[in-house]
Amino acid sequence: MDIFESAEKLGERGWYLSFILPAVHALGISFNPHLAVKRALHGLMQKVEKRNFNAIEIASANMKALLGVNWARVAGYPRHLRDNPFVRDLNPHHRRRPRLSWTGINHVVGQRLRQRKAA
Numbered sequence: 001m002d003i004f005e006s007a008e009k010l011g012e013r014g015w016y017l018s019f020i021l022p023a024v025h026a027l028g029i030s031f032n033p034h035l036a037v038k039r040a041l042h043g044l045m046q047k048v049e050k051r052n053f054n055a056i057e058i059a060s061a062n063m064k065a066l067l068g069v070n071w072a073r074v075a076g077y078p079r080h081l082r083d084n085p086f087v088r089d090l091n092p093h094h095r096r097r098p099r100l101s102w103t104g105i106n107h108v109v110g111q112r113l114r115q116r117k118a119a
Helices: 003-014 033-050 103-116
Strands: 016-019 024-030 053-064 068-084
Touching: 003 016, 024 033, 033 053, 033 068
Parallel strands: none
Antiparallel strands: 016 068, 024 068, 053 068
16 A cells, blocks of 8 residues: 555545654664665654654665765654644644845834833
8 A cells, every 4th residue: 555545545534644844854773774775764763853853654674884874864754643634733723924135123122221211
């Protein structure tokens, strides 16, 4: 079963599998090839969990060995499985932050200077 079939079956049951860009890469190095792959996959999982996603689609995996040292490079796309079509919940208390501008900074500095003079 490929990713498209599994996403379709999940959608039939009311679950959504979101695709997130960009890809995440991880590297594992060890004298044991199995341990190198394990470390690379563990690093990939940590990076995806750090971004608060709960699934990974493995895009590529490469192994190289030189002088008894094994390198495993794994790349994957973070995925997010949930019962809501949105990756994140909307925050009803979200306030848009004003962009920093020199006129805004000058205004704030001027206000503070006037407050100090008045005090």
